[in-house]
Amino acid sequence: MSPGRVLLAFIVLLGLAPFVLPEFTITLANYIGLYSLVALGLVLLTGVGGLTSFGQAAFVGLGAYTTAVLTTATDLPPWLAWIGASAWLALLAGLAITLVFAVAIGMLTLRLSGHYLPLGTIAWGISLYFLFGNLQLLGGFTGLTGVPPITIFGHAFESGREIFYLIWLFLLAGIVTVQNLLDSREGRAIRALKGGRVMAESMGVDTARSRLAIFVLAALQACASGWLYAHMQRFLNPTPFSLAQGIEYLFMAVVGGAGQVWGALLGATVITVAKQWLQDLLPKIVGQAGNFEVIVFGIMMIIVLQRARDGLWPVLTKWVPLRVRPRAIDPGVPPLARRARPPAGETLLEVKGATMRFGGLVAVADMNLAIAAGEIVALIGPNGAGKSTTFNMISGVLAPTQGEIRFRGQLLRGQPSRAIAALGMSRTFQHVKLLPMMSVVDNVAIGAHGRENPGLLRGVVSGAWRLERRDEMRLLAEAARQIERVGLADHMFEAAGALPLGKQRLLEVARALAADPSLLLLDEPAAGLRYLEKRALAELLRKLRDEGIAILLVEHDMDFVMGLVDRVYVMDFGQKISEGSPDEVQHDPRVMEAYLGGVE
Amino acid sequence: MDFQIALLLGQDGITNGAIYALLALALVLAFAVTRVIFIPQGEFVAYGALTLVALQTGRVPGTLWLLMIAGALVAAIELIDAVRRSHWRGVPMMLVWNIAFPGALLALLRFAPLQGAPMPVQIALTLAVVVPLGPMLYRIAYQPLAEASVLVLLIVSVAVHVVMVGLGLLLFGAEGSRTPPFSEGRFELGGMTVTAQTLWVIGCSLALIVLLYLLFERTLYGKALRATAVNRLGARLMGIPTALAGKLSFFLCALIGAFSGILIAPITTIYYDTGFLIGLKGFVGAIIGGLASYPIAAVGALLVGLLESYSSFYASAYKEVIVFTLIIPVLLWRSLKARHVEDEE
Numbered sequence: 001m002s003p004g005r006v007l008l009a010f011i012v013l014l015g016l017a018p019f020v021l022p023e024f025t026i027t028l029a030n031y032i033g034l035y036s037l038v039a040l041g042l043v044l045l046t047g048v049g050g051l052t053s054f055g056q057a058a059f060v061g062l063g064a065y066t067t068a069v070l071t072t073a074t075d076l077p078p079w080l081a082w083i084g085a086s087a088w089l090a091l092l093a094g095l096a097i098t099l100v101f102a103v104a105i106g107m108l109t110l111r112l113s114g115h116y117l118p119l120g121t122i123a124w125g126i127s128l129y130f131l132f133g134n135l136q137l138l139g140g141f142t143g144l145t146g147v148p149p150i151t152i153f154g155h156a157f158e159s160g161r162e163i164f165y166l167i168w169l170f171l172l173a174g175i176v177t178v179q180n181l182l183d184s185r186e187g188r189a190i191r192a193l194k195g196g197r198v199m200a201e202s203m204g205v206d207t208a209r210s211r212l213a214i215f216v217l218a219a220l221q222a223c224a225s226g227w228l229y230a231h232m233q234r235f236l237n238p239t240p241f242s243l244a245q246g247i248e249y250l251f252m253a254v255v256g257g258a259g260q261v262w263g264a265l266l267g268a269t270v271i272t273v274a275k276q277w278l279q280d281l282l283p284k285i286v287g288q289a290g291n292f293e294v295i296v297f298g299i300m301m302i303i304v305l306q307r308a309r310d311g312l313w314p315v316l317t318k319w320v321p322l323r324v325r326p327r328a329i330d331p332g333v334p335p336l337a338r339r340a341r342p343p344a345g346e347t348l349l350e351v352k353g354a355t356m357r358f359g360g361l362v363a364v365a366d367m368n369l370a371i372a373a374g375e376i377v378a379l380i381g382p383n384g385a386g387k388s389t390t391f392n393m394i395s396g397v398l399a400p401t402q403g404e405i406r407f408r409g410q411l412l413r414g415q416p417s418r419a420i421a422a423l424g425m426s427r428t429f430q431h432v433k434l435l436p437m438m439s440v441v442d443n444v445a446i447g448a449h450g451r452e453n454p455g456l457l458r459g460v461v462s463g464a465w466r467l468e469r470r471d472e473m474r475l476l477a478e479a480a481r482q483i484e485r486v487g488l489a490d491h492m493f494e495a496a497g498a499l500p501l502g503k504q505r506l507l508e509v510a511r512a513l514a515a516d517p518s519l520l521l522l523d524e525p526a527a528g529l530r531y532l533e534k535r536a537l538a539e540l541l542r543k544l545r546d547e548g549i550a551i552l553l554v555e556h557d558m559d560f561v562m563g564l565v566d567r568v569y570v571m572d573f574g575q576k577i578s579e580g581s582p583d584e585v586q587h588d589p590r591v592m593e594a595y596l597g598g599v600e
Numbered sequence: 601m602d603f604q605i606a607l608l609l610g611q612d613g614i615t616n617g618a619i620y621a622l623l624a625l626a627l628v629l630a631f632a633v634t635r636v637i638f639i640p641q642g643e644f645v646a647y648g649a650l651t652l653v654a655l656q657t658g659r660v661p662g663t664l665w666l667l668m669i670a671g672a673l674v675a676a677i678e679l680i681d682a683v684r685r686s687h688w689r690g691v692p693m694m695l696v697w698n699i700a701f702p703g704a705l706l707a708l709l710r711f712a713p714l715q716g717a718p719m720p721v722q723i724a725l726t727l728a729v730v731v732p733l734g735p736m737l738y739r740i741a742y743q744p745l746a747e748a749s750v751l752v753l754l755i756v757s758v759a760v761h762v763v764m765v766g767l768g769l770l771l772f773g774a775e776g777s778r779t780p781p782f783s784e785g786r787f788e789l790g791g792m793t794v795t796a797q798t799l800w801v802i803g804c805s806l807a808l809i810v811l812l813y814l815l816f817e818r819t820l821y822g823k824a825l826r827a828t829a830v831n832r833l834g835a836r837l838m839g840i841p842t843a844l845a846g847k848l849s850f851f852l853c854a855l856i857g858a859f860s861g862i863l864i865a866p867i868t869t870i871y872y873d874t875g876f877l878i879g880l881k882g883f884v885g886a887i888i889g890g891l892a893s894y895p896i897a898a899v900g901a902l903l904v905g906l907l908e909s910y911s912s913f914y915a916s917a918y919k920e921v922i923v924f925t926l927i928i929p930v931l932l933w934r935s936l937k938a939r940h941v942e943d944e945e
Contacts, residue, residue, distance in 0.1 A: 052751060108931045115750050119887060120931055122880065123924040134917040255756060284933065290769045305756055306744045476720055502731035572829055 002084065006320070014168050018161040030232060032265075039252040039264035040174050041084035041218025046250070047258025048314075049214045050194040051114055053123030054246045055105075056178040059219045060126040061241030065132060068144045068236050073137075084141030087150045091227045095220055102213065102219035110208040113278065117215070125243040127315050132238035135549045141236030142387025150231045163232050170228060171265070174221055177464045184472060185449065186456070190214055192435060192446050199433035200399060201417040202426075203448025204515065206215050213460055223248075244294075251301050255530065257311030257369045261565035266313050275367040329441070329480045329492075333473045336451050338516050339424055341548040342408070345372040348519050348550045349394065349425075354403035356389050363576045366403070373518065376541060376551040378561045381571035382594060386431065387554045388523070390571070394552070395427050395521055396420040408518070410435040422450050428508035428515035430524050430554075436497025440488060440507055444479040447514030451478075455541055482510040487536055506537065513544075521543065522553040526560045538564045562586065607792045609909045613866065615798050616881075618805035619860045620643075623882025624855040624901040625812065625887070631891045632829035633849040635750050636742055639757040642879020643764035644730065646872055649865035650768070651858075652726045658715035661798065662771025663729050664706060670736040671698035677739065683850040698736070701894075705729060719782060723862055734854025735847035742850075743843055761876065767879020776869040779862075781786025801863045808859065809898070812852070824827030840905060881908065883921060890929050 013541055016025060038056050046052040067090035068085050070076070083089045089173055109116040133141045149156040150166065157163045179186045187211045192200040197207045230236055250270065254332045256267020278293035286292060304311060342348060351369040355362065364386040371377050379387050385596060392398040394405060396417040412597075413556040427445070434443055452471060454462065482491055486506040491499060496507060505525055512520055526534050534557070541551055555561045561568065564583040570578040570585055572594040578585050585591055621642055647663055654661035660705075666764070675698040682691050705728060714725065729927040741760050747754060781797040788794075816822040828835040828845040836842055857879075861870065885901025904923060911922040 044753070046755075049743070050751060108935055112931070113750070113937045115754055116752055116887075116931060116934075118751075119637070120882065120927060123884070123927040126877075126880070126922045130920045131920070134921075239840045244762075247762060249756065250758070286770060288770075288773070290766075290774065292770060293764035294762045295770070298759040298761075298766065300743050301759035302756055302763075305748075305752055305759070309752070311746075405820055478907065557790060 006315045011172070015165075018164050023160065023342065026164055028272065028276065030160055030164055030167050032268050033171045034225045034229050034232075035249065035268035035272060037167075037171050037228075037251060038222045038249045039173055039222040039256065039268050040178060040261060042250055042253035043256075043258055043261055043264045044178055044182075045218045047260070047263070048194070048251055049211060049330065051211060051215065052118045052249060052250060052253050053121040053215065053218065053244060055125035055245065055247035055501045055550055056130075056218065056222045056249045057241045058121075058125045059102070059222035060226035060245075061128060061132055061473070062098050063094040063227075064089060064230040064236055065138055065144075066097055068230045069137065069226050071148050072144060072146050072173070073139050076151045078081030081460070087148065087227075089229055091224070094223050094227055098223035099216060102216045106212040108216040110211050118212075121246075122243065125246045129238055129242045129403065130402045132241060134190075138238075139236070141238060143235055145235040147230050147234045147236065150228075151232070157231070159541055160232070163228070166229050168231070172226060174224075175261050175265070178217075180466050181460060181464040182261075182464075183300075184459070184468060185445075185452070186210070186213065188442060188446050188461040191438060191442075195435040196450075198417070198457050199368060199429065200446070202395060202397075203423055203511065204418045204421040205445050205446070206418055209456055213456060217460070217534045241600055242564075249298070251297055254301060255304055255311055257313030259310055260313045263313035265309050266316065267311065270312065292599075327477050329479065330473055331477055333470070335481075336448065336478050337473050337515070339518065342373040342518055344372075344548055346370070346373045346375055348408055349552070350406040351394065352391075352404050352406075354390070354400045354405060356386075356391055356393060356398060357401045362574055364400075364571075367571075367576055369521065369569055369576070371550045371552055374545055374546050374548050375552050376553070376564060378565040378568045379552060379571065380466055380556070380558075380561060380568060381577075383596075384573075385571040386574040387571055391427075391521060391523060391552075391554055395425065406439055418450065421515060424516070424518035426512040426515040426519070427521035428512050428525060430504070432501065432504045433507060434496045434504055434507060437495055439493050440483060440496050440499070441476060441479050441492050443507060444514050445482055445509045447482070447511035448473055448475050448478050448516075451514075451516060452459050455526075476515070479510075482513045483507075485513065486510045486540060502530060502533050505529060506533070509537070509540070517549065519550045519552065521553075522551065524555055525553060526555055526557045534560055581586070601781060605913070606790065607790075609913055610906065611792065611794065612911030613906035615801050615905070616640065616864075616908060617902035618802050619864055620885050620901035620905050621801055621857050621877065621898040622808060622860050622884045622899040623810065623879055625894055626853040626887035627879075627882055628889060628891055628894055628897050629849050630853050631827075631886075633825055634680040634738075634742065634746070634846045635756055635902075636854055637750070637754045637757055638742065638850075639754075639879070640737075640761040640764050641853060641857050641882065642875030642877070643761060644734070644854050644875065645861035645864070645878050646768055646875035647730050647733070647764075648726060648858030648868055649779070649870040650772045650777060650863060650872065651730050652779055653870075654772070655714060655722050655725060655780060660706070661726075661729060663733070664702070664709060666767060666771060667729055667733060667736075668702040668706065673704045674736050675696045679725065680743045697732070697864030701732070708791050726862060730858040731851065731854045734850040734852075734857075737842075737854075738815065738846045738850040742845060746842055763872050765876065769877075772872045774872065776871040776874070777864040778869050786878065791872060794929050797866045801867070804859070804863055814938050821848060823859075841886075851917075854912075855937075877920070883906075884923065884927050884930070887927060887934075890894060890934060917945040 070090040083093050105120055109120045149158045157166055179443055192205055193210055200207050231573025252267035252271045253264055253268055275293050278296055282292040283289050288368040349371045349372055351367055354367045356364040367390055381387050395401045395414055399414045412553055483489055485507050566583055568585045569576055570591050577590045580590040627638055627641055651661040651663045675904050678694050682688055741756055782800045783796045785796040786793050816826055824840045825845055825848055828840055881904050882901055884904050886897045888900025889897030908923050911920045
């Protein structure tokens with residue numbers, strides 16, 4: 001079965017449901033739809049982006065209270081009152097308010113480690129709940145009544161059966177939007193967040209911006225759910241917007257499967273139905289009234305996290321024979337624009353007197369180094385010589401304590417890695433940093449992320465509604481080209497994590513090449529490669545050199561280095577001890593001493 | 601507000617702040633050693649206070665049944681593990697702690713007339729019932745996930761919090777309780793009245809902080825915990841088992857939590873779910889210290905106590921809003937200090 005047909009069947013069933021199901025089931029289904037919409041945002045945030053929020057219920061409340069106040073209050077000032085004339089205008093107002101709050105909270109925590117966002121959202125959830133309960137304007141803990149129904153062209157959605165269609169329309173639109181987004185350029189950047197921020201930043205992704213985008217998106221979905229809730233329920237009090245409900249939303253996302261969009265629907269269904277059932281059952285068993293179902297949910301949650309981290313959705317899909325065809329890649333699309341090649345011999349990178357101190361330890365002292373376009377240069381030395389530190393200073397992961405580094409004439413001074421990547425420097429990592437669950441082609445396409453930059457808003461909007469398919473095809477075609485170049489064409493659609501280590505290293509080279517670099521930094525590219533693979537890699541690097549790319553590599557494999565490179569820098573104990581052609585270096589007594597020990 | 605009221609509010613703030621400081625220290629400890637953001641810290645406060653209440657009214661506290669169930673669960677998990685690995689050395693000791701100890705406690709509480717026992721005995725018994733729940737909790741919920749990301753551990757913490765609040769309602773009921781103060785009496789101090797319990801709270805908090813300091817500085821276990829906090833892998837290579845470090849830190853967290861609950865039970869009415877907000881205020885303190893610095897966390901927690909006390913005077917309905925909004929400037933400040941993007945564990 002193709003996923004499209006399953007979806008179609010599901011939509012038909014949904015369309016028929018209000019004609020056959022009893023009132024009670026429809027109400028339940030309405031709640032499931034509302035909760036799923038919130039959980040969907042959490043799937044994006046938690047399962048995909050590796051962040052989370054416990055404050056989603058507060059965003060739901062923001063949507064609900066905004067519309068309730070605007071559509072019921074009679075004494076609003078004229079500049080506000082016109083919004084209350086239509087629930088749809090109130091929705092826009094709610095979304096705008098949510099946007100402001102989400103951006104503010106997001107901005108506060110984005111530069112910090114990932115756990116500050118959830119902690120911040122706990123505080124936010126509590127604060128807003130108490131505000132809802134204490135503001136007279138919002139009716140305090142007793143609440144607001146008389147919220148009008150939503151109307152479209154004069155038709156009011158009053159009964160549960162009517163609003164059912166509206167709720168599920170919103171939910172399906174949300175699911176399709178998120179699914180499309182994840183399948184786009186911005187979506188790849190979002191998925192890259194889980195692979196570590198250092199890698200994503202080196203590939204030109206602004207990780208703080210991507211985090212903000214998903215947090216805001218999740219908040220807006222929660223707000224829309226709150227708007228629907230207010231007009232379905234027709235009265236409001238603060239209880240459904242408490243932190244406890246915020247936690248329950250997270251449970252839905254995790255139990256359903258935080259990595260998959262449909263997991264949100266599954267999780268919301270399971271938790272909502274189970275809650276209904278347990279709320280009847282448990283008080284009878286224990287003989288007192290209270291919300292004991294949370295005990296069951298909490299234990300369920302711990303078991304899911306311990307035993308099935310991906311939630312229930314993957315378990316379910318095992319029974320449904322879905323076939324997903326890999327995306328066709330059209331090699332005929334016009335290629336991405338390439339940056340102007342620097343003329344051969346132009347000095348690209350210049351390191352002057354660079355020193356790196358970690359407290360009292362001097363990792364690199366007074367390092368000088370220069371690389372010109374069209375040459376391959378190796379940086380070698382025994383373990384602990386300071387090669388990786390030098391590498392990290394050049395790529396902007398570390399800022400040198402002293403000295404200067406110039407790339408294409410521009411002084412690098414504390415710029416983030418992504419800004420340096422944008423200048424035309426691209427790298428691989430000593431310990432491979434890939435997204436193991438993503439396909440090879442998607443992994444490589446992350447490398448090309450910085451080559452087109454439509455801006456965040458346009459990127460997200462056009463990605464979500466598939467307005468950028470042509471650009472996306474060009475990105476993928478570029479990725480495919482680089483994959484062929486490194487000899488991985490047969491593995492294009494396999495999961496990157498399934499490749500052996502040697503091939504993963506080649507994949508990293510392809511990803512670096514997809515950025516169209518003038519300078520390529522390779523950290524131990526030959527480690528783990530077999531003889532033939534090494535020969536192929538050397539061949540590729542020579543070809544790149546002939547195209548005018550400069551290559552700096554750190555490598556321990558001397559056979560590989562000496563037969564390939566034009567010049568060698570040798571480091572020991574944080575200092576440069578020799579430089580020159582491979583031949584000169586090999587006969588330098590200082591190098592021999594460093595590698596073999598001195599003659600006693 | 602006149603000077604008299606300001607002093608009174610300050611006294612309140614410092615008393616609560618001392619408790620928040622203890623909790624903040626426990627939270628920093630748990631995070632440093634196990635990377636667990638220990639949301640259920642506050643539940644131990646409620647469990648400690650309400651267990652003491654049950655003992656004083658001559659009932660067998662509900663937490664004892666929980667201890668027996670949790671002990672049995674841990675024993676079952678450890679036995680399965682022992683069978684799988686054919687490794688029996690630690691089993692007898694494990695059974696003593698998880699099965700025999702709760703059993704002995706039950707016998708003691710059932711048959712010994714403890715209702716009128718002196719306060720120190722009641723406190724010791726309360727700690728004996730509640731504190732072992734800490735390491736058991738670590739074994740059941742966290743140890744299988746010791747290598748998971750901070751995010752996953754945080755979600756587990758929230759799940760554990762929810763379970764513990766639900767169980768709290770089941771074990772203690774919905775009514776709130778207070779305990780009599782450790783000792784009656786008031787003092788005149790520079791024109792303001794200070795109750796004896798206030799002095800108990802501040803004195804005990806200080807004593808506990810000094811004890812913790814000595815533990816970390818002078819004992820092998822304390823040093824093992826510090827080593828694990830600095831470098832988990834390195835500590836393991838030096839022969840400090842991660843699981844031991846985890847259980848030890850949770851033991852301390854449970855001890856600090858339960859003892860804090862006993863300290864404040866005479867001052868505020870404790871309900872089964874009171875602990876959460878108290879624990880979160882400790883969290884605000886811990887976040888001020890970046891979840892890393894013990895002294896800044898303690899000072900931050902004191903600040904939270906004072907802020908709460910003074911804002912309850914000016915805008916009592918918005919007390920919680922003000923306290924939790926404090927986190928915003930704190931995060932902003934930390935955010936401006938953060939410079940480089942780093943990978944998370």
